[in-house]
Amino acid sequence: MTSATPDTVTAARPAGGRPPLSARLLRAVFRGLPAKRHAVGCERGLAVPAGDGSPLLTDHYFPRAEGDFPTLLVRSPYGRGLPWSAMYGLLFAEQGFHVVLQSCRGTGGSGGTFDFWRNEPADGQAAVAWLRQHPWFNGTLGTVGPSYLGYTQWALALDPPPELKAMVVQIGLHDPHAVFHTDGALHLDNALAVGAGMGHQHRGALAFTGVTLRLRRRLRGILATRPLRGAYRPALGELPWLEGAMSHPDAGDPYWSGSSLAEAAEGLRVPTCLIAGWHDAIAGQSFEQYARLRRAGGENALLVGPWTHHTALQEGWPEVFAESLAWLRAHLCEDRSALRPTEVRVHLGGAWRDVDQWPAKSADVSWYPFPGAHLTRQAPVDNSPVESFGYDPDDPTPALGGPLLSPGAGPRDNRPLEARADVLTFTGPPLTEPLDILGPVTARLAVSTDTGHADVFTRLCDVDPEGRSVNVCDGLGRARTAGDTPARLTVPMGTTAHRFPAGHRVRWQISGGAHPRYARSSGTGELPLDATTFVPARITVHADSELTVPGLQSPRSDSPG
Numbered sequence: 001m002t003s004a005t006p007d008t009v010t011a012a013r014p015a016g017g018r019p020p021l022s023a024r025l026l027r028a029v030f031r032g033l034p035a036k037r038h039a040v041g042c043e044r045g046l047a048v049p050a051g052d053g054s055p056l057l058t059d060h061y062f063p064r065a066e067g068d069f070p071t072l073l074v075r076s077p078y079g080r081g082l083p084w085s086a087m088y089g090l091l092f093a094e095q096g097f098h099v100v101l102q103s104c105r106g107t108g109g110s111g112g113t114f115d116f117w118r119n120e121p122a123d124g125q126a127a128v129a130w131l132r133q134h135p136w137f138n139g140t141l142g143t144v145g146p147s148y149l150g151y152t153q154w155a156l157a158l159d160p161p162p163e164l165k166a167m168v169v170q171i172g173l174h175d176p177h178a179v180f181h182t183d184g185a186l187h188l189d190n191a192l193a194v195g196a197g198m199g200h201q202h203r204g205a206l207a208f209t210g211v212t213l214r215l216r217r218r219l220r221g222i223l224a225t226r227p228l229r230g231a232y233r234p235a236l237g238e239l240p241w242l243e244g245a246m247s248h249p250d251a252g253d254p255y256w257s258g259s260s261l262a263e264a265a266e267g268l269r270v271p272t273c274l275i276a277g278w279h280d281a282i283a284g285q286s287f288e289q290y291a292r293l294r295r296a297g298g299e300n301a302l303l304v305g306p307w308t309h310h311t312a313l314q315e316g317w318p319e320v321f322a323e324s325l326a327w328l329r330a331h332l333c334e335d336r337s338a339l340r341p342t343e344v345r346v347h348l349g350g351a352w353r354d355v356d357q358w359p360a361k362s363a364d365v366s367w368y369p370f371p372g373a374h375l376t377r378q379a380p381v382d383n384s385p386v387e388s389f390g391y392d393p394d395d396p397t398p399a400l401g402g403p404l405l406s407p408g409a410g411p412r413d414n415r416p417l418e419a420r421a422d423v424l425t426f427t428g429p430p431l432t433e434p435l436d437i438l439g440p441v442t443a444r445l446a447v448s449t450d451t452g453h454a455d456v457f458t459r460l461c462d463v464d465p466e467g468r469s470v471n472v473c474d475g476l477g478r479a480r481t482a483g484d485t486p487a488r489l490t491v492p493m494g495t496t497a498h499r500f501p502a503g504h505r506v507r508w509q510i511s512g513g514a515h516p517r518y519a520r521s522s523g524t525g526e527l528p529l530d531a532t533t534f535v536p537a538r539i540t541v542h543a544d545s546e547l548t549v550p551g552l553q554s555p556r557s558d559s560p561g
Helices: 021-029 084-094 120-131 148-157 176-180 188-203 205-224 240-247 283-296 317-332
Strands: 040-049 055-063 071-076 098-103 141-147 164-172 272-279 300-308 344-348 351-355 362-370 374-376 385-391 423-427 435-449 453-463 469-480 487-500 505-511 537-542 546-552 557-560
Touching (some): 071 084, 120 148, 164 317, 344 487, 374 423, 385 423, 435 453, 435 469, 435 505, 469 505
Parallel strands (some): 272 300
Antiparallel strands (some): 435 487, 435 546, 453 505
16 A cells, blocks of 8 residues: 545635536436436546556546545546446536546557556556545545456555545456356357457447447357457457457466456455346356455445346446445445445345345255156266267357346247257256245256267256246356266356246256357367367266255345336
8 A cells, every 4th residue: 555645625626628428418318316416527538647657548527516525436448438428427426426537558548558457456556646646636535337347446456545445346357267268168258248348349439339240240250260269350350468368268377367356355444345247247256256355354235136247237227326326425425324234135036135144044955857857856866877968069059148248148038949959958846835046056967978078058947837948047067078987067057046936947958058158169178269170079967967056045125126
């Protein structure tokens, strides 16, 4: 930690013009938000020097009113235009905050080269040093923002400046490797979405829309390319940081050294609010962050809604904004009137539920595959084969819904997917009473293959009385087998909250992949980015496979939502 807090004085209002017209127009269409407290001014294109002298372009939004106001630092690689100018610059300044919206180096006109994660800790400290030079900065600082804007918050929290009094990390990451890889499997859909968003959104709405359309037109060609390495370039252009991230599947590779900011939460005493979505592609990182913060013993909060990575900032924005504003006012303005009574609030079964502790108290419920496509609570007596299916990498099992960064994420009707010959389903009997699950879901699989190499995609679904099968959560693991001896692998399927109504059935869906969410398995063990030879695989599920879900006990309270 460095420097001292400046003396608190009533600061002169900064000079500046009106916020951008585009921000004001977008602000006008927002609904369900608190009433505006202040008119807003804006200073645009300020050059903040990084430690190496690179200019970090910054926009400063502020209340047009006399008095001291706390400051929010928002550091982004996505540009300073829409929607960030309206959702963060304008909305929070209206509520009585200075908002410093800064473009990360190499983006949005800032100097230097964007290198994904390597410069964020030092550049964040440089931004705070710049704030200390201004009379309107009263020494009370907070941070807020989603996705990579959460990563820049954790980067500052590695060495939190004394002025930092609150953080709000919305659907944010701390570990870039986990966005791109799981157990050696490449998250191809994530990689393409990140390449488009972080590589081009900062260039403006028209440029970003053009790249998005070009990626959509060329996606089929990208997915058919062998090897996959560099296949994105015709759509996304040269992005060295993306090539590097896709090329290093091992989290222990020196390439990733320093990328994970997990240690920032260890011992952190800055009050921190985490906001996540059950269908967000990086929700698992939010739960990891919360566990570390709880161990640190500070004041924290967790809100988890029925959102994907995108809908949290769309349909979910009224709840996300209200939660963020309440936390920031409590810790920067000494106004705790809007804080909820419990530390954790989750959305379950169409209602908001306050939870006394996280993980919630639950009793694990296990299900097992049984011949005839049945799912049973009765544990098996042996590890005999139950069912087999084929996986052909030339006709890979497609992805459908689930936690994605791209459009199409979230719950979907899985019946078209489950009609395929390369998808197994095991379905339990109709439930005689509702089953609430809240917490981590896990598959312990025993599988054998005829090639020695296979991916196994496992998904929990809810089947209604009409037969509609809707995905709840899922995960993927990689099997390495020898002969007929089954490999045993544990596949985390994410943390979820879901109510199975009476009359619905629990379904366990198993397949050989979800393409292009994950790069297809070659069947040979080659790295996904370099594979040129593809071998079909026969995958057999054995009886001692187990699906474990956390059955919820003793709910505290529900509120409509």
